[in-house]
Amino acid sequence: xSTTPLITADLVALDLEAADRDEATRALVDLLHAQGRVTxxxxxxxxxxxxxxxxxxxxxxxxxxxxxxxxHVTVPSLAVATVPAGVDFGAPDGPATLIFLIAAPAEGxxxxxxxxxxxxxxxxxxxxxxxxxxAPDAATVAEIITREVVLP
Amino acid sequence: xxxxxVSSCPTGIAHTYMAAEALEQAALAAGHEMHxxxxxxxxxxxxxxxxxxxxxxxxxxxxxxxxxxxxxxGKPIVDVGVKKAVHDPTAVIAAAVxxxxxxxxxxxxxxxxxxxxxxxxxxxxxNAGTGAxxxxxxxxxxxxxxxxxxxxxxxxxxxxxxxGYEIVDTDIVTxxxxxxxITSSLSWGALLFHVGAxxxxxxxxxxxxxxxYAIADRPGLAPGFVGGALALVVGAGFLGGLAAGFIGGxxxxxxxxxxxxxxVRGVMPVVVTxxxxxxxxxxxxxxxxxxxxxxVSDGLTSWLGxxxxxxxxxxxxxxxxxxxxxxGGPVNKVAYAFAATGLTAAGTAALAGAPEFRIMAAVxxxxxxxxxxxxxxxxxxxxxFTEAERxxxxxxxxxxxxxxxxxxxxxxxxxPLRVIPSLMLGSGITGGIVMAFGSGLRAPHGGVWxxxxxxxxxxxxxxxxxxxxxxxLAVILVKGLRRPPATDAVVAGQEDRSAVTA
Numbered sequence: 001x002s003t004t005p006l007i008t009a010d011l012v013a014l015d016l017e018a019a020d021r022d023e024a025t026r027a028l029v030d031l032l033h034a035q036g037r038v039t040x041x042x043x044x045x046x047x048x049x050x051x052x053x054x055x056x057x058x059x060x061x062x063x064x065x066x067x068x069x070x071x072h073v074t075v076p077s078l079a080v081a082t083v084p085a086g087v088d089f090g091a092p093d094g095p096a097t098l099i100f101l102i103a104a105p106a107e108g109x110x111x112x113x114x115x116x117x118x119x120x121x122x123x124x125x126x127x128x129x130x131x132x133x134x135a136p137d138a139a140t141v142a143e144i145i146t147r148e149v150v151l152p
Numbered sequence: 153x154x155x156x157x158v159s160s161c162p163t164g165i166a167h168t169y170m171a172a173e174a175l176e177q178a179a180l181a182a183g184h185e186m187h188x189x190x191x192x193x194x195x196x197x198x199x200x201x202x203x204x205x206x207x208x209x210x211x212x213x214x215x216x217x218x219x220x221x222x223x224x225x226g227k228p229i230v231d232v233g234v235k236k237a238v239h240d241p242t243a244v245i246a247a248a249v250x251x252x253x254x255x256x257x258x259x260x261x262x263x264x265x266x267x268x269x270x271x272x273x274x275x276x277x278x279n280a281g282t283g284a285x286x287x288x289x290x291x292x293x294x295x296x297x298x299x300x301x302x303x304x305x306x307x308x309x310x311x312x313x314x315x316g317y318e319i320v321d322t323d324i325v326t327x328x329x330x331x332x333x334i335t336s337s338l339s340w341g342a343l344l345f346h347v348g349a350x351x352x353x354x355x356x357x358x359x360x361x362x363x364x365y366a367i368a369d370r371p372g373l374a375p376g377f378v379g380g381a382l383a384l385v386v387g388a389g390f391l392g393g394l395a396a397g398f399i400g401g402x403x404x405x406x407x408x409x410x411x412x413x414x415x416v417r418g419v420m421p422v423v424v425t426x427x428x429x430x431x432x433x434x435x436x437x438x439x440x441x442x443x444x445x446x447x448v449s450d451g452l453t454s455w456l457g458x459x460x461x462x463x464x465x466x467x468x469x470x471x472x473x474x475x476x477x478x479x480g481g482p483v484n485k486v487a488y489a490f491a492a493t494g495l496t497a498a499g500t501a502a503l504a505g506a507p508e509f510r511i512m513a514a515v516x517x518x519x520x521x522x523x524x525x526x527x528x529x530x531x532x533x534x535x536x537f538t539e540a541e542r543x544x545x546x547x548x549x550x551x552x553x554x555x556x557x558x559x560x561x562x563x564x565x566x567x568p569l570r571v572i573p574s575l576m577l578g579s580g581i582t583g584g585i586v587m588a589f590g591s592g593l594r595a596p597h598g599g600v601w602x603x604x605x606x607x608x609x610x611x612x613x614x615x616x617x618x619x620x621x622x623x624x625l626a627v628i629l630v631k632g633l634r635r636p637p638a639t640d641a642v643v644a645g646q647e648d649r650s651a652v653t654a
Contacts, residue, residue, distance in 0.1 A: 059238050060240075069163055091239075116193075117169040120165065125177075
């Protein structure tokens with residue numbers, strides 16, 4: 001199994017300001033690109049938009065969950081942003097303040113997909129979301145996720 | 153209450169799992185128990201059939217087609233999209249409770265509880281190992297073929313009972329379409345025979361078509377069916393059909409993964425993929441598989457011809473092995489044709505003990521034991537077989553007794569490496585025993601229905617019974633050596649599940 005962690009502090013943007021979901025997603029894609037986890041930011045962003053167009057990924061609890069499986073992704077990755085002002089992700093109960101961008105390679109291997117599955121399950125839990133929103137810094141956010149979402 | 157569910161979404165990495173978690177938590181909060189099968193990119197872990205059996209209702213939070221939907225037949229189903237389950241799981245659980253209560257009320261009001269359907273395993277779980285997947289592909293083809301085997305085989309067996317073995321010489325046009333007489337047993341027999349024969353013509357195409365379907369989904373159907381039909385044309389039998397299914401399926405799968413311009417993408421699955429895959433499969437069957445097969449079959453025929461006059465018991469064993477090897481394929485056909493042409497050559501004047509008649513008796517007995525042995529095996533060790541195979545086993549008694557060797561094909565196609573050697577063992581011994589007893593047969597078809605035409609019938613019947621028992625024992629032994637791979641796949645999946653919930 002790969003030793004690359006799903007998320008590091010470099011992939012967390014606290015108190016992001018974004019006018020809309022595209023801008024917020026773009027900011028997170030740039031973080032992934034800077035870390036070499038996405039080879040072509042524009043191509044990956046297009047894949048995420050295509051997925052978003054099928055069905056909005058906003059969900060109750062102020063969550064935006066843009067995601068895609070894409071050939072432009074080298075390592076399964078997660079980038080997280082908190083957006084105190086909120087940005088609309090199409091959820092029925094209002095704008096998202098916590099945004100997860102999931103980047104999965106087109107040919108994902110089982111372990112990583114299982115980790116992403118575990119992450120998706122955690123996101124549904126309010127205690128998990130609260131702990132991320134209340135985290136003091138980027139390193140803590142990365143640490144909480146890494147601790148909660150691991151293979152046994 | 154207890155619920156089960158299935159979740160899926162287009163990408164298979166987020167909503168599938170969020171929906172599952174949301175539903176399980178909402179169910180727990182409302183005091184219920186729920187298990188959701190996540191049919192996502194990380195592979196799906198099949199729900200324990202026990203959980204499905206106990207469930208009061210089923211929730212489909214699925215944006216993709218639910219795999220193995222027939223497992224839930226007879227249960228009240230709440231069908232919502234994945235989005236609804238993520239956004240409002242509490243309402244979905246409430247709907248499931250309502251559906252379950254409505255079902256209870258309906259049954260209490262005198263409605264029969266819908267019986268769960270014993271459905272064949274017809275889909276392939278994405279995370280299964282190679283061996284398990286091959287078995288699932290084969291089982292998909294076999295499960296769709298079984299109705300044709302049972303219907304066609306029983307029709308033909310009935311035609312022998314009513315019209316005698318000469319019913320195969322009737323003509324579909326003059327004896328049925330033009331000359332049908334409602335009071336003539338010959339007409340009824342001919343009708344049954346020709347409908348049965350038409351049904352049997354579908355065996356190999358359906359087998360090949362649905363193997364290809366399991367591999368490549370709908371684009372595999374046309375190449376698979378056509379490849380199967382061509383396997384019959386080149387005389388390759390059901391083994392040729394298995395090959396055609398895999399060839400057609402993988403060609404279609406390969407083509408469907410081509411990167412094509414957006415404008416063409418829409419017509420790929422319905423036009424381009426079936427067109428190219430069908431052509432290439434046809435090419436493979438006629439040009440690549442056909443010629444060597446014909447050479448083998450010609451070679452075997454002349455070799456068998458050269459063996460005439462040698463030790464008859466050894467010849468009986470050899471013919472028996474050949475009969476059971478491919479059941480309707482080239483090797484079986486050579487053995488059968490060797491016996492049937494000998495019968496014609498000997499004519500009616502020959503004595504009862506003539507070698508031609510003894511060869512025919514050995515060939516027929518050896519062609520009866522494969523279905524009979526498998527019927528016996530399913531009767532005494534049902535747990536080693538799938539539900540579909542056990543059902544087929546019941547029909548196999550009649551098919552075997554009527555010398556319709558095809559009754560064994562579903563078993564052989566599903567698990568060729570274990571089943572075929574077992575069948576050959578029983579048939580080889582049967583062929584030898586018939587020769588040893590010196591039984592002779594003047595008819596080329598008919599099974600037990602032509603017993604009056606068998607000289608030394610007692611020896612013939614003993615040989616068939618011995619062969620049946622040996623076949624059954626051999627099948628039970630080799631199948632019992634290892635648990636069926638289907639079980640392995642579930643166990644492997646459970647490890648994934650613990651990873652997800654840990």
